[in-house]
Amino acid sequence: MSSFLVAVDYENQLTDFYPDIDDEIKKEYFVGCSDFKQDVNFSQFDLKINDTMDNSNDATCSNENNFALVPVSTSPNSSIKSSSIDEAPRQCVVCDEPTKCYHYDVPSCTGCKTFFRRCLVTGKKYKCQYGGKCDIKKGEDCRGCRFERCLVSGMNAAAIQYPAGVNVEGILENVKQLKRKLIEDNRPIISKMLPTFSETEQRRDINFLLYLEAKQRKLRESEYDPTYLYSVKLRDLLERASELYLADKFEKPSHWPVDQNAIVKKLVEQCQRRKESKSETLSCEMEKKKKLFVAVDLILTVEMAKVLPAFNCLSINDKEVLMKHVVVVNMLLTQSFYSYQMHSDVIILPHGIIPTKLDQQLGRNNPIKWETHCRTVECVKRVALNPEQFVLLKAIIYCHPAVEGLSDEGRNIVDSYHQRYSKTLLQHLQNEMGSAAGASKFAEVISLISTYFHFADKAKQAHLIQVMQMGKERLNCKNKHILFNECMI
Template sequence: MDEPSCSNSPVDLPEIIPQLKVYAERPKDCFVCGGSASGYHYDVPACNGCKTFFRRYVISKRLFTCKLNDDCFDLSTRDVPVKCRACRINKCFAVGMNPHALEVDKTNTDCLKEVTKRKNMIGNDAVNEKQLVLNSLESMENKIQKIADMLTYLELKLDQFRASSYNPHWAEVRGLEFVLNSTNRISLADKFGPMPGWPLLDNNLSPSRPPPLSHEKLVIGGPPPYSPKKKHWLYFNMLATIEYAKTFMFFHELLPRDQLILIRYTTLACVNLLVSFSSVSKKYDTAVHPDGTLQMHRNQEYYSSNVMSIIPLIRYQVQQIEYVLLKAICLCNPAVPDLSKHAQLLLAEERQKYSEALLDHCIRNIGNGPSRFTDLIGIIDVLERQQRMQKDLHLLYIAPLVAKTPKDNIVQIIEDVMDS
C-alpha cells in the first residue's frame, strides 16, 4: 500500500512549529547587570534579580533619578554596577527588555490599574520609545500548567475507561463514522466501574505463559470470540483514542470530512504511544495491557512493529507531562493529506500551542532544553514509521483473510483505520 509521506523530521522544527522562537542554548550572562542569567525574561537574558526589578518598576508608582552621571550600569567603564535604580531601569530598556511581555494576572484589578497608570507615566518619561502595552493574559508558566493539568486529567479518565467493565461488542460500534457521530463514551467508565478481577491472575507475565495466538490466526473466520470480561485490545484502544480526540474543542470545529480524515490517519500512532507509555510507566519493555496480558506475536515483523515506540520512551525517560503533550501534538497533525485549508490552519494553531508548551517545559526543567525538545519531537517520526509498517503488514497478511470473512465478524474500526 502506497502511503503518503507525512513524517515530522526532528531537525525541521519550522515545519513542526511555525514561527516558534527557539533559543539555541540557555543564556549565561545577564544583559543588565552582567551576573549569571537564569533564563530569558521579557525577551532578554537576565538574572532573577533584574527580572523582578523590571516587573516591580513597571507596576509600581515610583520614578527614579540618578544622583551621579547616569552611567551607573555602564559595564564598559566599571566591572560592578553601582546600586542605582534609575540607571538600572534605563539599562533594562536599553538592552531590550520588553514591557509587552509583562505577565499580569487579569483577575488582579489593583495590579491592572497600576500597570495602566504606569503605561501613561512611561509614555511621558524618557523611555517613551518603550511604550508599555498591557498583556492581560496569564503568564506562560500558568498557561503551560493549565494545559498540562487538562491533558493529565484527560489521560487519567482515559486510563479508567480502558480499565472499565464497559466492553461493547464490535458489532455495536459500526466503524469510524458511527463513533464520530455518537456521544462521547469516556464518562461511561464511572457508570460501569472497573473490570472485576483485573489484572488477570492467570495471565501474569512469566516465561511459562505461552504467547497468545497471532493476529493472522485469529482473524480466520472472524475475530476472537467475544467475552464481556475480556477485551479485544486493538479494537478497544482505537475506540478509546477516538473518544480522546473528541474531547478537544478544536476537533468539533472541523468539518465532518476533516474529522474522518484526521482520525483515520492519526489513531494508530496515538494508540501506539498510549500503549507504549502505559507499559514503560509500569517498568515493562514490551507492550502490556490494563488486564495484565502481554501483547505478543509469533510473527517477528508484527512483534517488532509493536515495540518500536517503546525504545525511545525508555531511552529518553519520557515524563508524564511530556507524554501527554507529545500525544496532543501527534493528534494535531496539519500535514495529513487531503485536509481542507481550514483544518490545516486550525490544526497548525493547536499543534503550535502544545509544541510551545513542551518546549517551555524542556527549557524550564531540563539542562539542555532545546536538545531535549528535539529528541521528544523525533518520537513522532518513529510513530509515523511504526504505523506505516503496521498498515503495510495488515494489508499483506490480514486484509486477504478479512476479505474472506463474513461481514458481521469484521471489526470495522480496525479496518477503517488500517485501510488508510
C-alpha cells in the same frame, strides 16, 4: 497522591478557555486516576465531554509549576506566556512596589529579586513569628513572609545564575519541597495570593490534557468494553458524543492481572477441540468473552480527540481525514507509554496479557507485530517520557497538519494548534531543564513523531497480513469490526 494547587477556578474558567465546552455537558470530576502520578489538583475540574466537541536564558522550573501572573489568550496562535508579558509590568508581585522589569519570570522589583537570590544562595532560612500573617504589601518587614511570597508568586529558582560550587540541584529540590509544604499546610500567604493569580496558558493546556488522559486511562483500565461501537463507521463515531464522561461508571476488574499461562492452556484446548470436531465454524467461547483491547484503545483514542479544542473547530470531513491519519499513531504511543510505566519492555495490556508472548506460546510468528510491540516501547524508554511530555506529544500528533485531504481552512486550524502545543512542550522542557538542555530534549521528543508514524504503517501491514491469514470461520470479522478495519487501511 499529593496535589499542587493550581490557582484557577476550572468550573468557571474551563468554559472561558475552551468555549466549545458548554454548561450542559459538564460532569462530576473524575477521581480514579491515583496511579497517573501528577502534581495537579484534578479535583478543580468540573467537566462533562462535549457532544461534539520574557523568558530567562536558562529558565527552568519544577513540575509543581509556578503560579501564573498575567491573563492569557485563548487563541491557538498566542504565545505560551500571555501577550501582556510583552508590556512592561507596573508593580512587583511580591511587595507591590513600582517596577518595569521581570526577574526570574515574574514582575518584580530589584529589591525582591536580590532578596530571593540571596536567600537561595546563602541558604538562610527565615521564619515568620506571626504564623505567616504579615502583609508585605503594607510595608510590614518580615523576611519569612517575603520569601514565601517570592515562592508563591512564581519566582523561578532555576533562572538564577548561581556562583560556582553551589549545589543547584539541591536548591531546586528544596524549593520544590517548600512550595509543596506551603500548599499542604494551607499557609495564610496562599489564601492571600490565590485571588490575584491565574495559571499560565502553558500550565492550563497541560492540565487539561492530563485531565482528559486520566479519563481515557480510567476507561482503558476498567471493564469498559464498547462492543456496540465496533461496527460503526469512523464518521459516525466522530458525530457521537464522546464517552470519556463515563470514566467514573466503570471499575477495574478484580481478577486483573490474569494468568497468561492459564489462558494459553485454555486456548490450546479449545483449538484442539475445534480440530477434532473438524468444524471451521465452531465458536471459541473465550474469544467471545475476551475484551479486544486493540479496538478499545483505538476507540478511546478517537474519544479523546473529540474533546480537544482543535477538533471542535473542524468540519466533519476534516475530522475524518485527520483522524484516519493519526489515530493508529496515538493508539500505539498510548499503549507504549503505559507499558513503559508498567516497567515492561514490550506492550502489555491492562489485564496483564503480553500479546507477543502469547503469540510465541501459541506458535504464531509475526515479525512485523514484534516490531510494533517491542520497538515502540524501546523508543519511549529511550526518551524517558514523563506524563506531561506524553500528553503534549499526543496533542501535537493529533494536530498533525501534513495530512492529504484536509481543507485549507482545516489545515490552518490544525497547524495553529500544532504550533501552540509544540511551543508549550518546548517552553515546558526549557522551564524544567534550562534553555539548551530543554531544546535538546524537545528535539528528542519531537523525533518520536516520525518514528511512531512509521510504527503505525507497520501495524497496518501486520493487520493486513493477519486478515489475509484468516480462516473461513473469521470472514465475518469485516462486518463485526468495521471501525477497526477502516482505521487500519
